[in-house]
Amino acid sequence: MKVAILAATGSVGQRFVQLLEGHPWFEVSVLAASERSVGKKYSEACHWLLDTPMPDKVKDIVVVDCKPENMGGAGFVFSCLPGELAGPVEEEMAKAGYPVISKASGNRLKEDVPLIVSEVNSEHLGLIEVQRKKYGRKGFISTDPNCSTAPLVMCLKPLMKYGIKRVHVATMQALSGAGYLGVASMDAVGNVVPYIGGEEEKIETEALKMLGTLKGGKVENAPIVVSASCNRVPVIDGHTESVFVEFAQDVSVEQILKEWEAFEGEPQKLKLPSAHKAIVYRTEPNRPQPRLDVMEGKGMSTVVGRLRKDGPNRIKFTCLSHNTIRGAAGNGILHAELLKAKGVLG
Amino acid sequence: MKVAILAATGSVGQRFVQLLEGHPWFEVSVLAASERSVGKKYSEACHWLLDTPMPDKVKDIVVVDCKPENMGGAGFVFSCLPGELAGPVEEEMAKAGYPVISKASGNRLKEDVPLIVSEVNSEHLGLIEVQRKKYGRKGFISTDPNCSTAPLVMCLKPLMKYGIKRVHVATMQALSGAGYLGVASMDAVGNVVPYIGGEEEKIETEALKMLGTLKGGKVENAPIVVSASCNRVPVIDGHTESVFVEFAQDVSVEQILKEWEAFEGEPQKLKLPSAHKAIVYRTEPNRPQPRLDVMEGKGMSTVVGRLRKDGPNRIKFTCLSHNTIRGAAGNGILHAELLKAKGVLG
């Protein structure tokens, strides 16, 4: 199945191109970007920033404008468009009949748009049918969450049965999450910046939707409170999070470890090409660490450690996830594989 | 007044030497260290690691053993001894009549030993009289807290009147806190280590004592719960902390800002030489940052930012403090100045 990528020259776009090299089901056939790049070969338009070489197959693809008529025979479209642009462009694509799997934040909280971590809430894909009916079209928009929300909901999902009431999370986020020019080196070397614009709000709202329940064509938010404090640290890839959870009841460390160990979602059951163990728990006291653990499960696993009781009804732990793989391109590809496996892509 | 420093060649000992250069009241006269250094000049025994030159006055001081008979005419003793050693050596010094101001953790939680951040709980110095009576000696031990506890209690103290119930704190701590050989560079560069041995326990217990009340010759712990998750980040100096606070009642951002702005302790009232503004609030959204703010108030101020409501009865904020100045040597010197000003050192 042929695939188009919007904003293909950016840092998330590059990850899509990298991860789709040699993919058993999908083949990159259309690379779209902004005017500056249109008409150039991808190898010329793109300032490649990954530590593996640009795949030969894409080098000569001529970059096109982000318009439906340029999508060729693509079976669907990955969108990595920046927030402001994403809305109208993705809407146009959907109108023109294309399934759009979007990393953009603009549509994530729309009532009829799924917001998906495939292991966590694949049943929310039911919203696609809602969209199709509502607008009378084959195309649709389905979204991926913010990179720091993904590992959090992965850890919380298997614990929902114990009645999560409140979550405090302090993040230590990698530089790549801000894009190549996102953080100045003077702010990064030997420093911590205790602020990432819009990030806390995303975690605090997106988590509730993803942990919510699809009922009558709508997602009802999970009745929990999430409070985030986000920090940028001098790490290239890998968001680390210190998490504190309050439950409605007491729950032991052993119960939680069992839940995490047993946790798998549709991707694992369907043995999707990009499915890896969802949660990998490290027992060493000083793990997970970005340098050592970020590539666990080819960057798709959430690595967890330091689970400990925090008084009655409470626990705390640390989790880590690759922000441009699990938190972006890898999540999108798994999302697409799931749609394909379930026959939603046609 | 002449001053002795125990473990003077270590990283905290060096800070004491640096900060005492040109001090108006105190003069370094005795430098004690382990056997390896005894008999050498300080300039030869000490692998100086600070970015200002070793003061000329101390270069030729011959390092002595940590024994009372070597303390010369010192009016009191700063101890930076490591935990295991500190107990017996400090006890000997006190027995021999020396006031000991100790950075070591071993004695901090003892019933009759003050644990002091001078702005926060100077009234706890009343325990010194308890000690003197109990043991019938002039010498005593008074202690400084862990480097990550100091900024936390500074921020919380002026808010105690609103009924603090629970505090969650995730720390991002500097490398210097672990000493010169404490963290391997392979673990530090581009990485986060989500664990610091013993640190969380220290924060969770010391804060309660310092925020507690001296009654009938004893400190009654504050009736609050503190839960910490400690991380090491690649920063040289400056611990940053994401703090979440739950109160018994609602409290506005404006009220808290007023409390912090107005907050001063005995050091400020007495205009002690090392007293600076206790809490400096930065209104920029992305502050405090270690690189820019750690030297605020010559490293003695706690820099706070990002105060925001976190639902009813709750707030969150970020604070920063210099871990080897406010969190160690600077806190000890202010502690000594306070004792001197109150006539406790004689």
Next chain:
Amino acid sequence: MKVAILAATGSVGQRFVQLLEGHPWFEVSVLAASERSVGKKYSEACHWLLDTPMPDKVKDIVVVDCKPENMGGAGFVFSCLPGELAGPVEEEMAKAGYPVISKASGNRLKEDVPLIVSEVNSEHLGLIEVQRKKYGRKGFISTDPNCSTAPLVMCLKPLMKYGIKRVHVATMQALSGAGYLGVASMDAVGNVVPYIGGEEEKIETEALKMLGTLKGGKVENAPIVVSASCNRVPVIDGHTESVFVEFAQDVSVEQILKEWEAFEGEPQKLKLPSAHKAIVYRTEPNRPQPRLDVMEGKGMSTVVGRLRKDGPNRIKFTCLSHNTIRGAAGNGILHAELLKAKGVLG
């Protein structure tokens, strides 16, 4: 004497403002910048990036346009304008009668413009008289070198008597040299970038002029060859350089150490306010290091170490210098002090 600063909101401009706080001779009275900042108070126009607070005295100065009529009663002008803009603006200032001390690269190699490290080639200030006569005006332009050239010529100057033939230098330059937005954090953390645009050419030409001889109103370049290879490393402040020197004759390590120890220029002889020991030699095998040595002599000294023979007629060594103090604002201020002391500023 009142002083104006052009491009006062940039990173070098900020250093000027910082270093001139409390200066015994000079007082910042005019702050000029680009249109975006004009009309705003300096405290509002400037994104202050230094680790000491913005001086109170400048906070309320209203930023003006870089035009001669706005220079008020300034006795001279410091220019930190970017290369392209510097030429015409500085020319206008000189025409209007202002002495301009410029950090910009555009005028450095002009025949009648001095390029000054005050300890190295103060006699080149004779070119000012040449300018004044040639153009019949009181105003003039005198320039400061590139930040990585300054320490190199400082080390080489006292060795010129041994007949330097060829110099190879590999630099490891700090991030602040590129300005706040100059290097992306993704390129800086855990990385080396082996290229700095235009830097090698600057070192290779500027050094020859500064080590050259003023004869008949012209500077004759020193008859040496300098070859540079420039690298960016993850250091905030401080350029480190590995230097290899070939002489026309043999010269011993002892001779060189003597020359460096004895080296002083007019600033030291005149006891100028910003004069510090020109060259500080560290005997430890692993020095100089940016973290420990960059502030030597308040950032004005060049710190040297690791001097060793490199076969007959050859030596090698390592030097370090603060790139935004000695390599920029500090050099400019010393330059101005020298002009003032010699009566050139009137």
Next chain:
Amino acid sequence: MKVAILAATGSVGQRFVQLLEGHPWFEVSVLAASERSVGKKYSEACHWLLDTPMPDKVKDIVVVDCKPENMGGAGFVFSCLPGELAGPVEEEMAKAGYPVISKASGNRLKEDVPLIVSEVNSEHLGLIEVQRKKYGRKGFISTDPNCSTAPLVMCLKPLMKYGIKRVHVATMQALSGAGYLGVASMDAVGNVVPYIGGEEEKIETEALKMLGTLKGGKVENAPIVVSASCNRVPVIDGHTESVFVEFAQDVSVEQILKEWEAFEGEPQKLKLPSAHKAIVYRTEPNRPQPRLDVMEGKGMSTVVGRLRKDGPNRIKFTCLSHNTIRGAAGNGILHAELLKAKGVLG
């Protein structure tokens, strides 16, 4: 063929274990280490520090003492012993009939011991026959060079025909080269250390031997002078080197690029499993960079860039190589493959 690794728990030993996973010819069967580890399973004895998981096959191997009687049926032995220990232990192994491929520095310069980068001087393996005859035994010692020497000789070898006279090289070396505990984080973060003990001497002597000629059972050193200045920079993996070369004749950039492009050695001709393109030239002005290029050719290629003329008869360039792969374990494995392919291992 079964393989033993001496000092298997150290950082180079771990790389051998990692790189030998799934090797088509070799299988790790014996893991030897110091007394502390003997008797424990490898998974318990080894503090694994690589970012891929420990291979399952080695986890349960019980660590043995570094004695010949423990080498089981190993066809040969990789030694990563530290300098002081390596000499006698490797000698014992050779006496007992084992071929030893050693990363240790102690034997590198011995007259009858090959020092090998397989693409550069495979003919020096002829010394093995010299050893066998001299000592009348099947076992032998063959060595790998220092990690910063390997990329240098790779770049210089194809240029020897132009009459290299003198080489100046300034290195910027990664932290992993010093081992896990080799560099304190306080010296690494935001810093450069301009010294690595013994490193410069190794480069200056080893390069001459490797570029020398085997004649009459001896290696005659190349008649060139190499001068090194070594620096430690905050990079995890990858040594970057600024190289200046003086030739006996003029040589153009085009000629050199042709030589590098065409360069291949026996490993490439024999299509050995670990052979990759020896030299990869990057044309971008700001490459090679450790973050982006260190894994080129699975860490076995030397990545070169910035070639430019440096006056008549001179050039300069930058090269990069993975110090624990090409500079250590990978070089050793290729070395072993070459010996196997040539029938030297029996």
